[in-house]
Amino acid sequence: MTYHPKSDFIAVMMERGFLADCTDYQGLDDALIAGVVPGYIGFDATAKSLHVGSLIQIMTLRWLQKTGHKPITLMGGGTTKVGDPSFRADERPLLNSAQIDDNISGIKQVFSQYLEYGDGPSDALMINNAEWLDGLNYLDFLRDIGRHFSVNRMLAFESVKSRLDREQSLSFLEFNYMILQAYDFLELNRRYGCLVQFGGSDQWGNIVNGIDLTRRVLDHQIFGLTTPLLTTSDGKKMGKSADGAVWLNADMRSPYEFWQFWRNTTDADVGRFLKLYTELPVDECDRLGALEGSEINAAKIQLANEVTTLCHGAKAAATAEQTSHDVFAQGGIGDDLPTLSLSSADIGDGISIVQLIVKSGLAKSGKEAKRLISENGARLDDAPLTNAGLMIDAGALSSPIKLSAGKKRHALVKLSD
Secondary structure: OOOOOOOHHHHHHHHHOOOOEEOOHHHHHHHHHHOOOEEEEEEOOOOOOOEHHHHHHHHHHHHHHHOOOEEEEEEOOOHHHOOOOOOOOOOOOOOOHHHHHHHHHHHHHHHHHHOOEOOOOOOEEEEEOHHHHOOOOHHHHHHHOHHHOOHHHHHHOHHHHHHHHOOOOOOHHHHOHHHHHHHHHHHHHHHHOOOEEEEEHHHHHHHHHHHHHHHHHHOOOOEEEEEOOOEOOOOOEOOEEOOEEOEOOOOOOOHHHHHHHHHOOOHHHHHHHHHHHOOOOHHHHHHHHOOOOOHHHHHHHHHHHHHHHHHHOHHHHHHHHHHHHHHHHOOOOOOOOOEEEEOHHHHOOOEEHHHHHHHOOOOOOHHHHHHHHHOOOEEEOOEEOOOOOOEEOHHHHOOOEEEEEOOOEEEEEEEOO
16 A cells, blocks of 8 residues: 555654554544554563564654654553463463563563653553453453454454464463453553554454454544564564574673674665664665675674664673674674683583583583584684583683684683682
């Protein structure tokens, strides 16, 4: 569809590649022109940190605020107890209230880097849907809210249909999730005047349900806008790397490893990622993305610096770049590398190099570490590591040693006493 937006926000969404679909372009555009529009995204607390797969949503809220509107970050303290079944092959593990609260406290850390919270017209709000979900009376909820949902229609949504078509179990608990998410939108509109819900394109059915429910119960017009589900140019799901999820919290993924993830972006993705994950002007993103050969590496470093600055601060980005330079350009040891600290008691009479590779996070198992060594992919202080039976004693760690897996993943091992 060709649409010429009047509002700054929709213009940004369209030109930077954030927009997959919208329930009513004209209606939302008019609302954005008329005044401050509160908009929300829900984040279920299934882990202690979000990963880079959520970054497109966080940047959506950041641009909403930068164009004069009000972001709402909705923590799923209630919905996490059910679990979103959208496009999953199996049921999410159920968490108790203490685990959920612990996860929420971890997730909250990242938002203060991207959004300004406060009491002003466009200041962000942090809300927990347990506020209204935990106290629901089941019979009242069935009578007042459940009657507005058609099971026939719910079964037709792609997120549910794909699960049933594959003959995979969908529990009644999970089936209720879309009703609860729709109810969230209703309550946010009633309590906070929220006019728009954002989400990945897999959330389209849930968003439409909320819009329909709010119209039926409150007779209010609200909107939905979805972003594309991102994969890298080689088809991999955004948010994953060779060694697991790329978390946004520094205590789960060091700023150096985070920086390195972006530095290793495939050439074909550089321009697109600059538009989505940085605030560089679109023309500059296009220019950098069109570079070729060795010049594209400078664009990747700028991408890594810009994204890391937003997530972890300018100092962390500068330190990560310097560490990368020390490790790659000079073959030295960077101070910001992921570090494994061991005591003399941990080492005892000696610890195998295989154990060190696993403990430092460069391999997930001893078997994987041995294969890395046998395939000449491991290095010790930049020298090829060929002996999987090598033992390291406390004396060998009188100064830190550097372990490497391939050309791009490194860790330090040092004595802590």
